[in-house]
Amino acid sequence: MNACSHDAELPADLKAEAAGLMRAAWLNLAAVYEKRRRPDKLIEHCNKVLERESAQTKALYRQACAYIARADYDEAASDLRRILELEPRNEPAQRKFQELKRILREQDRRDKAFFASMFRDAKRHPSSSSSSAAAPAATMSSAS
DSSP: OOSSTTGGGSOHHHHHHHHHHHHHHHHHHHHHHHHTTOHHHHHHHHHHHHHHOTTOHHHHHHHHHHHHHTTOHHHHHHHHHHHHHHOTTOHHHHHHHHHHHHHHHHHHHHHHHHHHHHHHHHHHSOOHHHHHHHHHHHHHHHHO
């Protein structure tokens, strides 16, 4: 869907102005959804901007924040990398990328601790299948 249903009829300068107004409206809606903690709607509106302007860093940044909020870390990293390709000195994107790295390190640490405890528990409490396998053999030898 075009930003304006009558795009073909508009002079070039008005088309550009209409596109800019639509971009601003979608980014403002994204900001509203960020405050309302609705990451899916935020991403939807950022995508509308990015479909028309793939290098729009404000939309990429807001979308990355929404991806982090819903724990979609690969998508967030992709958006943040794209911003830093476009604007290597973008400080908010640099800080957010560092925050994402901390989140991923913490998640990795928790996962390692969880699996280590799971395997530790498995060693302490051998499964009943190994002890039940010995029981039929003992029964069979006593029956002979």
